[in-house]
Amino acid sequence: MGRFLARRIIICVLTVAGASFVIFASLYLAPGDPISFLTAGRPSSPELRAALAAQYHLDDPFLHRYLQWITDAFQGNFGESIARRRPVLDLIFANLPTTILLVIMTLILVVVVGVLFGGIAAFRRGPIDDGIMAAMTVSLATPAFVSSIFLISVFAVGLGWFPVFGPGTDIGDRIHHLVLPAVALTIAWWPVIGETARASMREEHEREHVETARSRGLTPQHIVRRHVFRNAAIPISTVIGLSFAGLVAGTAIVESAFQLNGLGSLLITSVTGRDFPVAQAVALLLVTVFAVTNVVVDLLYAALDPRVQTSWSRK
Amino acid sequence: MSLLSIKDLKVSLPVDKERRVVLRGIDLELEAGESVAIVGESGSGKSMTARAIARLLPRRAVVSGSILFDGRQVLDLKDAALRRFQAAEMAMIFQDPRVHLNPVRTIGDFLVEGLVNTRGSSKKAAEHKVIELLDEVGIPDGTRRLRQYPHELSGGLLQRVMIAAALASEPRLLLADEPSTALDVSTQSDVMAIIDDLCKSRGMALMFITHDLELAAAICDRTAVMYAGQIVEVQGSTDLVEHPRHPYSAGLLGAKPNVSRRVQRLNAIPGRPRAAFEVQNGCAFSDRCRFASEECIASEPTLKHEPGGAVRCFRADDLILNATEGAVL
Numbered sequence: 001m002g003r004f005l006a007r008r009i010i011i012c013v014l015t016v017a018g019a020s021f022v023i024f025a026s027l028y029l030a031p032g033d034p035i036s037f038l039t040a041g042r043p044s045s046p047e048l049r050a051a052l053a054a055q056y057h058l059d060d061p062f063l064h065r066y067l068q069w070i071t072d073a074f075q076g077n078f079g080e081s082i083a084r085r086r087p088v089l090d091l092i093f094a095n096l097p098t099t100i101l102l103v104i105m106t107l108i109l110v111v112v113v114g115v116l117f118g119g120i121a122a123f124r125r126g127p128i129d130d131g132i133m134a135a136m137t138v139s140l141a142t143p144a145f146v147s148s149i150f151l152i153s154v155f156a157v158g159l160g161w162f163p164v165f166g167p168g169t170d171i172g173d174r175i176h177h178l179v180l181p182a183v184a185l186t187i188a189w190w191p192v193i194g195e196t197a198r199a200s201m202r203e204e205h206e207r208e209h210v211e212t213a214r215s216r217g218l219t220p221q222h223i224v225r226r227h228v229f230r231n232a233a234i235p236i237s238t239v240i241g242l243s244f245a246g247l248v249a250g251t252a253i254v255e256s257a258f259q260l261n262g263l264g265s266l267l268i269t270s271v272t273g274r275d276f277p278v279a280q281a282v283a284l285l286l287v288t289v290f291a292v293t294n295v296v297v298d299l300l301y302a303a304l305d306p307r308v309q310t311s312w313s314r315k
Numbered sequence: 316m317s318l319l320s321i322k323d324l325k326v327s328l329p330v331d332k333e334r335r336v337v338l339r340g341i342d343l344e345l346e347a348g349e350s351v352a353i354v355g356e357s358g359s360g361k362s363m364t365a366r367a368i369a370r371l372l373p374r375r376a377v378v379s380g381s382i383l384f385d386g387r388q389v390l391d392l393k394d395a396a397l398r399r400f401q402a403a404e405m406a407m408i409f410q411d412p413r414v415h416l417n418p419v420r421t422i423g424d425f426l427v428e429g430l431v432n433t434r435g436s437s438k439k440a441a442e443h444k445v446i447e448l449l450d451e452v453g454i455p456d457g458t459r460r461l462r463q464y465p466h467e468l469s470g471g472l473l474q475r476v477m478i479a480a481a482l483a484s485e486p487r488l489l490l491a492d493e494p495s496t497a498l499d500v501s502t503q504s505d506v507m508a509i510i511d512d513l514c515k516s517r518g519m520a521l522m523f524i525t526h527d528l529e530l531a532a533a534i535c536d537r538t539a540v541m542y543a544g545q546i547v548e549v550q551g552s553t554d555l556v557e558h559p560r561h562p563y564s565a566g567l568l569g570a571k572p573n574v575s576r577r578v579q580r581l582n583a584i585p586g587r588p589r590a591a592f593e594v595q596n597g598c599a600f601s602d603r604c605r606f607a608s609e610e611c612i613a614s615e616p617t618l619k620h621e622p623g624g625a626v627r628c629f630r631a632d633d634l635i636l637n638a639t640e641g642a643v644l
Contacts (some may be wrong), residue, residue, distance in 0.1 A: 208414040212477075215369050216429045216484070217402030226428075227417055234419070305419055306464040 008298055012291040019287040020073070023280055024066050069280070078281035083273050088281045091266060098255070099262035101174055103247045105182040106189065110247075111240060114190040118197025119229070122205070132198075136191035144250075148184040148257035155180060165259040181258045185251065189243055196239040200232035207231075234304045241297035245290045316386060318520050319345040319368070319488060324380035326363055327592075328373060335592040337363045339544040340380070342618060342625075347487065350514060350521035352531030352552065354567070355541035356588045361524045364541070365490045368522070369407050370397055384488070402433035406481035407490040408510070411497040412473035416465040423461030426480050434484070441483075448479040452509050471502030478509060488520045496525070507534060528567055532556045537624075540564045543599035544591025550624035558636070560626040562604045565636035598629070606630050 053059045056079075057068060072079065078088035121132040156164040168177035204210065205228050213223045252264025259265075263282055270278035302308045326338040338360045345351050353361040366372050368382055368389065382389040384404060392400050409415040416425055426449075427441035436444075446457035452475040454460055465473055474494060481489060491510055495503040511534050514521040525531050531538045532552035539549045540561060548561040559565040566584040586603040598616050601607040610629050618627045628634075 208409065208411070209417040211371060212407075212409065212415045213417075213428075215371055215401060215407040216480075217398035217400070217433050218428065219398065219432075222432055226420070231417065231419055307418060307466050310464075310466060 005295075005299070008295050012295050015291045016284070016288050017070075019291075020070055020284050021066060023283045023287070024069055025062075028062070073281070073284065079277040081270075081275055081278050083270070083275040083278075088277050091278060092263070092281060092285065095261050095263050095266045098174070098178070098260050099248065099251055099264065102178050102181055102185070102251055102255075102260070102262060103244065105175065105178055106185040106247055107240070107244055109182055109186040110189045110193055110243060113186060114193025115197045115236065117190070118194035119201055121194070121198045122201035123224070129198075132194070136194050139187050140191040142187055144184050144188045144253045145257050147187045148181070148254055151180045151184055152257070177258075178260075181251075181254045181260060184254050184257070185247065188250075189247065192243055193236065193239055197232065197236050200235040201228050204228045204231045234301065237300050237304060238297055241293050241300065245293040248289050249286050317344040317383075318347040318349075318385060319343075319522075320381075320383040321364075321368070322381040322383075324364070324367060324382060325378070326360075326367055326372060327377045329375045334377065335590075337544055337591050338367070339591050339594070341546055343539060343546065343549070345488070345520050345522065347520055348514075348518040349537070350511075350523060350535040352523045352525060352535035352538040353541055354525055354528050354531050354538055356526060358588060358590050359541040360544040360591055361541050362492050363544075365407065365492050365522060365524055368488075369401065369405060369490055371407070398433065402429060402484055404486055405488045405490060406484055406486040408474070408477050408481055408492065408494045410493040411470075412477045413465065413470060413497075415477065416473060418465055420464075421461065422463050422465065422468070422476055425465075426461065426476065426483065429480065429484050445479060445483055448482050449476070451482070451513070452476075452479045453505070454479070469502075470498045471506060474498060474502075474506050475509065478506070478513070482513060482517070485517075486519065488522065489514060490522050490524075492524045493526070494523075495530075510534070528556060528564075540567065543589045543594050545599065545627065546618060546625075547600065547627045548624065549626075554623060560624070560631050560636065561600075561628050562606055562630075562634065562636065563600050566603075598627075606634055 057065050060068070069079075076089060078092075080086065081088055081091055084091065117132050117135075121129045152164055156162045162180045163177050168174040205224075210223060210227050213227050248263070250264070251262055252268050254260075255262040255265040256268060263285070267279060267282040267286075269275070270282065321341050321343045324338055324341040325336070327334040327336045329335075341360075341364055343351070343364075353364060355361045363372070367378060368384075370389065370392065372378065378390060380390075384400070387400075389400065416422075423442065423445075426445040427438060430436045430441035430444065431438055442461060446461070449455075449457035449460060454472060454475055460468070460472075460476075468476065477494075489510070494510060495506045498506060507530065510521070510523075513519070521535065523531065523535050528538065528540075532555065535552050537549060538552045538555045539546045540555070540563065541547065542563050548555065548559070548564050550558075550560065555564060556568065559568055563584070570583055584603055589599050589602070591599075597612045597614060598604070598607070601611040604611065608630060616627050616629045618625050619631070
């Protein structure tokens with residue numbers, strides 16, 4: 001098991017390293033010249049251009065620049081934002097809490113709603129199942145910005161239950177501010193968990209070992225809890241892991257709609273503004289979250305399924 | 316009064332939009348402590364019969380007739396009463412223990428689950444009891460086994476675990492659905508011997524489902540042969556193997572390769588097995604039977620009781636069937 005884990009971690013590090021190269025390279029391949037952004041398009045003297053190029057290492061060979069960047073990044077130095085003249089790391093730390101809180105709130109909602117309705121749909125065949133399936137389809141097909149606008153107009157503007165925009169100040173206020181964004185994201189993501197929960201519980205319920213349990217006179221509640229749900233938790237947890245990674249990257253639209261200062265909105269403003277140190281750092285952070293989540297999902301898998309542990313220790 | 320009395324049991328299952336008949340009227344008696352084998356090809360309805368008794372048929376199955384267990388109508392049992400019957404009176408062993416045990420729960424969880432949840436015994440008492448039972452089925456280091464997972468045990472060991480689990484509830488009837496078919500040949504006879512011994516020593520009635528007539532005869536007092544959702548013959552096991560009364564039983568016996576004799580070609584019953592829902596008028600076996608007369612094709616024979624058994628064949632009294640040669644007139 002130790003060796004398997006070590007290998008997963010090495011793969012994780014290689015993934016992040018490879019992604020970092022692509023991230024670094026793609027911003028330089030993108031159209032537009034960083035220097036003309038730095039000078040805001042005003043006519044500039046060759047001396048100024050040379051000074052800016054030197055400050056941002058724009059004239060060094062590509063590989064050298066990449067190595068410089070990745071070494072600095074490793075030490076927590078992502079350079080300075082071009083647009084805001086502040087260290088990139090400060091910007092990220094300023095924006096991180098909103099995103100973390102939003103992702104946690106959303107994940108809780110998505111898992112509760114998804115597993116609950118997926119489970120109901122799995123066992124209540126007929127109109128209830130059909131209704132939940134239809135709701136999942138509609139929900140999945142609704143873009144987050146549409147549900148955001150709907151939620152704002154009904155619950156924030158219309159009923160006034162929640163604030164219209166902004167991240168809030170203290171923790172209670174922050175949570176209050178993030179309810180509607182979390183609901184908007186939940187509308188987009190609960191069908192992913194719900195469909196998996198429905199399919200896996202239904203499949204597990206048809207399994208032979210459930211027949212054994214029924215033949216022993218165990219109550220349906222016991223069978224659902226200890227055999228159906230316990231076993232379906234394995235595929236469900238995988239999808240929860242993927243959803244977490246997807247949510248971290250996918251908060252951008254909702255953050256923009258609710259004008260929250262999260263990582264997603266930071267990525268969007270930095271990309272559109274050619275603030276390349278910020279864009280690179282945020283992209284690298286997201287890739288790292290993805291890769292680490294994958295390792296965590298693997299560990300979760302082993303914790304839930306004894307067969308995986310055995311195959312790991314054999315390798 | 317018999318422990319188990321099945322009368323005119325009919326079952327149909329929904330397939331797509333239509334209903335398919337799988338059992339066309341089963342009649343069978345089983346005394347306390349007696350063992351009966353149900354033999355037939357795949358699809359003859361032998362597993363369905365056991366599942367009907369254990370009330371494990373699919374939800375939308377339509378069942379008619381009667382199954383009396385110790386005088387109680389099993390088909391009318393509901394909810395808690397049904398669960399009490401399943402938990403205390405009967406136990407079932409399935410064909411493939413690898414899929415009939417939950418792969419993510421330990422052997423210990425599986426073994427004590429019934430005792431703890433349906434009998435209200437403490438976990439400790441239950442563990443103590445199942446370790447003893449494991450020893451009885453030939454698994455000595457029970458304490459260690461309780462902590463293992465199903466994938467860490469061989470098929471033969473798992474089937475012993477299944478047997479121990481079945482014994483834990485001290486049932487009066489054991490339903491064994493091809494318990495040795497999915498196992499290695501070397502462990503098959505061990506598992507069958509354990510089932511045989513334990514049923515006899517505990518006075519448990521056994522319904523043994525198999526496609527192997529000779530194995531059936533070795534284990535069970537009586538053998539019932541099924542074809543297309545009906546019992547075609549019941550006899551004492553030895554009598555059935557030596558003097559089959561139904562051409563299908565004789566064909567099954569003849570189809571078994573004989574190791575002591577080389578033959579040009581293995582015997583087989585011509586044609587393919589009829590499924591219960593395909594049967595039209597006449598005897599279900601008539602299209603494959605060498606002895607079919609016009610009567611056999613025109614109308615359906617009933618299960619005629621005779622001393623020592625019953626047979627469903629118009630021509631039973633005309634024929635002298637020989638097991639080793641297949642069938643001779």
